[in-house]
Amino acid sequence: MDNFALILIEAVSAILCFVLLRFMIKPYQATGEGRYLGLPVGFAFLGVSYIFMGLALYYESLIFFDDLKWFQLFTQAYALAFLAATYYFSKKPPERTRLWWDITYAGLFFAAVISYLVVFEPPMFGLPSYKIVDEYFRLFNIVLLAYISIHTLRSHVSQPDPKTIWIPLSYLLLGFSQYSFLIWSLDSSFSAYMGAHLLRLSGLLIFLFVVYQAFHSKRGRSPKEGISDEEAST
Amino acid sequence: MRKLPRRDKLKIYGDLLYFIYSEAKAEKLVLTRVQLKTNVPFDRLKTYIADLKELDLVLDEPSLRLTDKGKQYLKEYQAVLDFMKRMGLTY
Numbered sequence: 001m002d003n004f005a006l007i008l009i010e011a012v013s014a015i016l017c018f019v020l021l022r023f024m025i026k027p028y029q030a031t032g033e034g035r036y037l038g039l040p041v042g043f044a045f046l047g048v049s050y051i052f053m054g055l056a057l058y059y060e061s062l063i064f065f066d067d068l069k070w071f072q073l074f075t076q077a078y079a080l081a082f083l084a085a086t087y088y089f090s091k092k093p094p095e096r097t098r099l100w101w102d103i104t105y106a107g108l109f110f111a112a113v114i115s116y117l118v119v120f121e122p123p124m125f126g127l128p129s130y131k132i133v134d135e136y137f138r139l140f141n142i143v144l145l146a147y148i149s150i151h152t153l154r155s156h157v158s159q160p161d162p163k164t165i166w167i168p169l170s171y172l173l174l175g176f177s178q179y180s181f182l183i184w185s186l187d188s189s190f191s192a193y194m195g196a197h198l199l200r201l202s203g204l205l206i207f208l209f210v211v212y213q214a215f216h217s218k219r220g221r222s223p224k225e226g227i228s229d230e231e232a233s234t
Numbered sequence: 235m236r237k238l239p240r241r242d243k244l245k246i247y248g249d250l251l252y253f254i255y256s257e258a259k260a261e262k263l264v265l266t267r268v269q270l271k272t273n274v275p276f277d278r279l280k281t282y283i284a285d286l287k288e289l290d291l292v293l294d295e296p297s298l299r300l301t302d303k304g305k306q307y308l309k310e311y312q313a314v315l316d317f318m319k320r321m322g323l324t325y
Contacts, residue, residue: 152321
């Protein structure tokens, strides 16, 4: 697969994330609860990480190629940490955990800024090789995605409904994509690299499908859950 | 006895609007019935209904019913709740 195709996949993934971001912010806007803020922030970071990867592939011959790849690594890990924190706090009673989610989100932002400063600003510290760090970050991402998948799957099992199965599936696809990247990083398998990109795109497309079903499809919602457009506009 | 989860103001408003909407065909919707169905103390119910009227979401003449703005709000609110359920988020 040549670079153009890879850059295109990164660009499409980033666009999908920013389209999803528009809808991921709605739970926070509707409820005003800070614990749901991790959802849009997570998708924004995820989109930014794909932009960094796309830029790294585009400017492969330039000197800051490595910096962009490091940026991508950090941003993606923080994105998944924000998402995992959102799911963790969503099942806790808000009146008792309000302070904790404020501290967690502030801590994550603070850690993000500090890690960028440590890696990219002077004095420069001797960093381990990108390949080794990449493998550890992939493992970290897999753990976070496994946690989110289990959380969403449990929520589906507790109230079985065909429409709630899609999200655990999409998080699982994102997790398998990270696993494929890990395999590729270990044995340079081309099929693992291609599979990782395709799994990630499939996961993001499922998110888009869910968003469409929730906000734009009339068939997606049962009459008990909402009122029709005609009734709302009369 | 099962303990009911605590509702915040937004959830109570949502429940009230949904109940008023679902009773749109009733000839006269009295506050006592709303109170029984939504499980809100009467004194607070009157305050909530006054808030909803002030926000132009409900009308109480001749009977309690949703305005167009109220229907639009309820539609969007329920779409977000449905989305959160699909996303596996608890609210």
